[in-house]
Amino acid sequence: xxxxxxxxxxxxAACLPLGQALAAWELNMPVGVTELSRxxxxxxxxxxxxxxVIGVLVFGMIIYSxxxxxxxxxxxxxxxxxxxxxxxIWTSIPVVILVALAIPAAATLVKIEDTxxxxxxVKVTGYQWxxxxxxxxxxxxxxxxxxxxxxxxxxxxxxxxPDSVPNYLLDVDNPMVVPVGAKVRVLLTAAxxxxxxxxxxxGMKKDAIPGFVNEIWFRAxxxxxxxxxxxxxxxxxxxxxxxxxxxxxxxxxxxxxxAQRGDxxxxxxxxxxxxxxxxxxx
Amino acid sequence: xxxxxTHHAEVHDHHGPEKGWRxxxxxxxxxxxxxxxxxxxxxxxxVGGSMAMIVRAELFQPGLQLVDPQFFNAxxxxxxxxxxxxxxxxxxxxxxxxxxxxxxxxxxxxxPRMNNLSFWILPFAFTLLLSTLFVPGGSAAGGWTMYxxxxxxxxxxxxxxxxxxxxxxxxSIMGAINVIVTVMNMRAPGMSLLKMPMFAWGWLIxxxxxxxxxxxxxxxxxxxxxxxxxxxxxxxxxxxxxxxxYQHIFWxxxxxxxxxMILPAFGVVSEIxxxxxxxxxxxxxSMVYAIASIAFLSFIVWAHxxxxxxxxxxxxxxxxxxxxxxxxxxxVKVFNWTATMFKGSISFEPPMLxxxxxxxxxxxxxxxxxxxxxxxxxxxxHDSYFVVAHFHYVLVPGAVFGIMAAVYYWLPKWxxxxxxxxxxxxxxxLSTIFVNVLFFPQHFxxxxxxxxxxxxxxxxxxxxxxxxxxxxxxxxxxxxMFAYIVFSSIRGGTKASDKVxxxxxxxxxxxxxxxxxPYHSFEVAPEIK
Numbered sequence: 028x029x030x031x032x033x034x035x036x037x038x039x040a041a042c043l044p045l046g047q048a049l050a051a052w053e054l055n056m057p058v059g060v061t062e063l064s065r066x067x068x069x070x071x072x073x074x075x076x077x078x079x080v081i082g083v084l085v086f087g088m089i090i091y092s093x094x095x096x097x098x099x100x101x102x103x104x105x106x107x108x109x110x111x112x113x114x115x116i117w118t119s120i121p122v123v124i125l126v127a128l129a130i131p132a133a134a135t136l137v138k139i140e141d142t143x144x145x146x147x148x149v150k151v152t153g154y155q156w157x158x159x160x161x162x163x164x165x166x167x168x169x170x171x172x173x174x175x176x177x178x179x180x181x182x183x184x185x186x187x188x189p190d191s192v193p194n195y196l197l198d199v200d201n202p203m204v205v206p207v208g209a210k211v212r213v214l215l216t217a218a219x220x221x222x223x224x225x226x227x228x229x230g231m232k233k234d235a236i237p238g239f240v241n242e243i244w245f246r247a248x249x250x251x252x253x254x255x256x257x258x259x260x261x262x263x264x265x266x267x268x269x270x271x272x273x274x275x276x277x278x279x280x281x282x283x284x285x286a287q288r289g290d291x292x293x294x295x296x297x298x299x300x301x302x303x304x305x306x307x308x309x
Numbered sequence: 310x311x312x313x314x315t316h317h318a319e320v321h322d323h324h325g326p327e328k329g330w331r332x333x334x335x336x337x338x339x340x341x342x343x344x345x346x347x348x349x350x351x352x353x354x355x356v357g358g359s360m361a362m363i364v365r366a367e368l369f370q371p372g373l374q375l376v377d378p379q380f381f382n383a384x385x386x387x388x389x390x391x392x393x394x395x396x397x398x399x400x401x402x403x404x405x406x407x408x409x410x411x412x413x414x415x416x417x418x419x420x421p422r423m424n425n426l427s428f429w430i431l432p433f434a435f436t437l438l439l440s441t442l443f444v445p446g447g448s449a450a451g452g453w454t455m456y457x458x459x460x461x462x463x464x465x466x467x468x469x470x471x472x473x474x475x476x477x478x479x480x481s482i483m484g485a486i487n488v489i490v491t492v493m494n495m496r497a498p499g500m501s502l503l504k505m506p507m508f509a510w511g512w513l514i515x516x517x518x519x520x521x522x523x524x525x526x527x528x529x530x531x532x533x534x535x536x537x538x539x540x541x542x543x544x545x546x547x548x549x550x551x552x553x554x555y556q557h558i559f560w561x562x563x564x565x566x567x568x569x570m571i572l573p574a575f576g577v578v579s580e581i582x583x584x585x586x587x588x589x590x591x592x593x594x595s596m597v598y599a600i601a602s603i604a605f606l607s608f609i610v611w612a613h614x615x616x617x618x619x620x621x622x623x624x625x626x627x628x629x630x631x632x633x634x635x636x637x638x639x640x641v642k643v644f645n646w647t648a649t650m651f652k653g654s655i656s657f658e659p660p661m662l663x664x665x666x667x668x669x670x671x672x673x674x675x676x677x678x679x680x681x682x683x684x685x686x687x688x689x690x691h692d693s694y695f696v697v698a699h700f701h702y703v704l705v706p707g708a709v710f711g712i713m714a715a716v717y718y719w720l721p722k723w724x725x726x727x728x729x730x731x732x733x734x735x736x737x738x739l740s741t742i743f744v745n746v747l748f749f750p751q752h753f754x755x756x757x758x759x760x761x762x763x764x765x766x767x768x769x770x771x772x773x774x775x776x777x778x779x780x781x782x783x784x785x786x787x788x789x790m791f792a793y794i795v796f797s798s799i800r801g802g803t804k805a806s807d808k809v810x811x812x813x814x815x816x817x818x819x820x821x822x823x824x825x826x827p828y829h830s831f832e833v834a835p836e837i838k
Contacts (some may be wrong), residue, residue: 051772053757056689063685071686078676088647089668098587098656098812108589117644118637125633128683133626135685140622165583181765186807189371189768196371196767220459221552223617223692231688234617236553237458238546241619258617258692258760260452262459263379266763273827 057227060249064230066135075126081124089100120304139231142242145212153215153222153235153257156264160203163214167287173197173267181267197254202271206280207250215241223259226270232258247274325828334429337421338828339406340723342428346403347716349431351792353395354709356439358366358785365747365781368774373765381764382450383442389453390470393570394477395435397704398781400712402484405512407723408715409488411819412506414497414837416829419490427483434476434485441466452762454563455530457555461537468538471530478523485519488512497818499837503594505517506817508715510597511576514604518565518572521608526562529555553618560611568607571671571703572600574711575642578664581718582646584813585661586653592645599638599645606635616687624686632682636675643672656812659733663714666741674702677752692762693721695755701748706741712739713791720795721809725825726802733734736794746780766789 037055058068064231096102110296154170161168174180180187190196205211217226217235229245232255247253255270275283326332326341336342363384367375376384406424410417413821418424441448446464449455455470463470492513496505505513514776533555542548544555583590590596612620612628620628646668655661677699681687690696721727750773759770766774805824808815818835819826 029489051769052753053769053773054753055395056756057758065686067689069681070683071689074680074683074686074795082672085643085672089650089665092647092650092653093655093665095657096586096650096653098654102654104587104654105506106588107591107652109592109594113648114592114595114641114645118641121640125636128679129630129633132629132683132685136622136625136629137682139685139688167790183373183377185372186317187372189765194767196765221461222343225692225758227689227759230685232617232691233619233688236546236618238552239619255758256760256763260382260456260459260762262451262462263377263382265382266378266760 037221047148054238057123059228059230059246060251060253061229061245063135063139063245064140064228070132071133071134077124078127139243142212142244144210145244146209148212148214149203149205150214150216150240151224151235153217153261153268155218155219155262156268157259158199158203158222158224158268158270159218160201162292164282165288166291167284169201169287171199171201171271172201172263173187173269174200194254196267197256197269197271199269200250201272202273204273204275204280204283206275207245207247207274210243210244211245212242217228220261221259222257222268223263224255224270225258226253226255227271228253228255229272234259247272250274250276319549336425336428337417339410339418339424339830340423340826340828342418342421342424343403343406343408344723345428346399346406349428349679350396350398350400350403350712351795353391353399353435354788355792356787357388357391357396358392359404360384362785363783364388365778367764368766369778370775371451371766371768371771374765377451378764382762383448385451385762386451386453387438387442390438390705391435391450393453393566394474395431395438397570397708397712398477398481399431401512401570402481404508404573404577404712404715404719405484408719408819409491409509410830411471411722411822411826412509413492413495413500414818414831414835415491415495416488416831417497420487423483424487424643425637427480429489430480430483432475434473434480437469437476438473441469444469452545454556454559455533456559457533457536457552460533468534471534474530475527478527478727481519482523485516485523488516490518492516495680497831497834497837503597503635504837506576507579507590507593507596508573508576509572511572511579511600514816515569515572518569518607519603522562522565522569525558526566529558529562532558537666553615555619556615560614561608563614564611565604565607567700567703568603570708571711572604574667574708574715575600577715578646578667580817581664581714582649582668583659584712584718584810584815585658585664586650586655587814588649588653589816590645591648591651592641593625595629595641598644599641602638603635606631606638610635613687616684616838617691621646629682633679634756636679636682639675643668643675657734658717658810658813659730660714660718662734662737662741663710663717666737667714669728669739670702670706670710670744674699677702690755692760693755694751694759694761698748698751698755698759702749705748706744710740717796719819720798722822722824722826724798724802724820725805725823726798727805727809728798728802732790733794736787736790739790740784742803743780743783747777748785749781750774750777750780 056071148163152159157170157172158232159170176192177198180189180192215233217237222235225233231243232243233243251274253272257268444465447461449466449470451460493507532543536543542550544550544552579590610632613632681690754770754773759766807823808820
């Protein structure tokens with residue numbers, strides 16, 4: 028028995044490099060890097076396995092009937108046409124399963140909706156077809172658009188192979204930068220049509236609707252760059268407005284923030300000087 | 310009594326079909342109108358299918374090779390409108406026209422002239438809709454759901470699309486009225502409601518759903534129209550309106566619409582499985598109650614299409630629970646079909662093959678539906694390819710396979726000729742294999758993070774997209790076999806007997822008539838004991 032396990036482990040280990048080579052054949056939802064994304068992933072796996080078990084039972088029963096009770100094999104049909112007992116059973120068992128699924132789902136939902144005590148609020152506005160990030164109370168705001176190399180490659184018959192572009196369609200000029208481990212509240216709205224802000228690794232998407240403000244929150248546990256896309260059809264270039272979030276250490280985030288403010292002050296000065304010059308000319 | 314019958318025989322000669330084009334243009338006969346509905350929907354199935362082929366060809370590999378993104382969006386939008394309103398719904402109305410009078414023992418539909426009108430609206434509606442492909446700005450490209458404010462950016466196609474939808478809605482409502490009046494008033498003596506065939510039950514409830522929700526759709530798109538042209542701001546936040554309100558109104562129509570497209574298929578499958586299992590349907594009464602509860606629940610679950618718009622927690626919980634509840638009556642149906650096959654004596658003629666595939670693949674669509682009901686998980690699934698996989702599983706191997714099963718079941722009754730069973734079996738296997746190659750990988754794409762309605766994608770999604778496109782081309786080509794089989798059965802073939810499926814146990818009044826049935830179906834109402 029132990030031997031079999033060993034062999035199985037060895038076979039599995041041999042398959043591992045192969046598995047990496049086939050990484051693009053992704054099958055499942057990412058576990059993600061936030062508490063919520065992990066909870067959502069386990070809910071997803073729970074309901075998936077419930078479906079698999081029910082599926083095995085029901086499909087097993089159909090296959091059994093199809094194989095066992097074939098007319099060509101001389102099966103003689105029974106004549107029963109109902110059974111109250113059976114019907115009560117297969118009406119009530121699903122109800123129990125549903126309640127069992129609804130309870131953890133409701134618990135996670137309550138957590139998702141709790142946007143209190145955030146350490147940072149960023150107002151995200153959807154435009155056709157780019158995102159605008161405004162760090163509330165930090166004096167930092169900027170637009171985030173599709174990276175130039177992706178944009179060149181995605182033109183009709185551009186002749187540039189997407190494989191030659193790193194992070195094709197999932198890269199931007201200015202990513203949203205947030206500190207690791209901080210509860211970030213995202214306030215979503217839109218300037219023209221409805222968009223949706225989605226980062227699969229954060230487990231979350233929500234619509235950005237003109238005239239309304241929606242809230243979501245996330246707390247990323249790991250430093251890294253996380254990529255997503257607009258998820259609500261918003262016109263011609265809906266497929267070309269990615270969401271990129273750069274999660275950095277607190278220090279790196281602070282220095283990024285300083286640099287952004289510096290840029291903003293410089294820009295303000297340039298504008299002021301230009302205005303002064305214009306006034307002087309007059 | 311004998312007097313009446315002599316009289317009938319005398320006038321009978323004058324009541325044959327008219328000659329030439331007048332037979333079709335002025336048709337009042339339920340079979341002629343049913344035939345026109347079915348052929349029209351077959352045509353639309355290929356028009357909508359060609360659009361899907363363009364979509365899948367562009368998605369065959371990353372990068373944009375074939376079409377502009379705007380045209381791509383127009384194709385996804387038009388594909389949905391054509392398939393829903395042009396292919397699936399008219400096909401079911403065609404089946405209702407052909408089969409309801411035969412099944413309830415009536416000479417014709419109750420309102421034959423309205424029947425003519427409700428069909429002849431459709432070619433005009435779809436000429437109008439498809440002509441938008443050639444107007445400045447191209448077709449509507451904001452998705453078939455037409456969410457404002459995006460849909461308000463549509464060009465000249467906007468009022469044309471909305472008027473086409475109004476026409477389709479009027480046609481559907483008239484079709485539904487006809488079904489209800491026929492089923493309620495023209496049943497043979499002795500056929501109480503709970504003795505009706507399941508197909509008639511499925512359609513009766515569907516007809517009520519249609520009457521309830523088509524006006525809601527008409528209202529929603531009319532409000533879009535006035536927002537665009539007459540300065541109202543129903544859905545414009547700047548004027549005190551609310552873009553999300555459109556989604557609430559639309560899905561109050563849209564969710565029952567989903568069941569409008571599946572309940573008649575439930576009825577079809579409930580006819581076919583007992584015939585080829587040679588055993589009565591298991592739990593007839595609970596099958597009827599299950600359809601009725603699904604129809605009721607369909608009115609209180611609409612917001613599960615819009616969990617990401619930012620609803621109050623209580624609202625999200627309510628719509629999650631109500632949605633999950635639908636799986637109870639749906640489960641009852643699946644279990645009862647299985648129990649019908651259990652201890653039967655099953656043979657595998659083409660209609661039965663399609664019904665069994667329906668049972669498997671519709672259930673898979675039901676499973677992903679249950680997953681989508683879980684609000685937190687829906688925040689990941691929503692608007693991803695997982696949703697695309699889900700609704701195509703319930704609509705293609707669900708509704709469309711239901712229609713094909715029905716055609717293969719009743720076609721010999723309609724034409725009087727048995728079709729090529731071997732070729733139909735090939736059509737079945739090719740369709741079933743390719744439909745899974747086409748749609749199953751889309752689950753993986755959605756879970757891995759690919760949004761729907763995008764013309765180009767990141768390279769990590771390339772592999773499954775290529776598989777899905779290959780499945781699409783295979784599925785599309787296989788459907789040419791379907792058209793060939795249907796048309797060659799119309800032209801000729803071995804004579805079908807009255808019972809058609811002598812080997813099975815087909816139940817119902819349609820099998821007591823000749824194949825093809827007489828022009829006025831039941832001239833004398835049969836007695837049901």
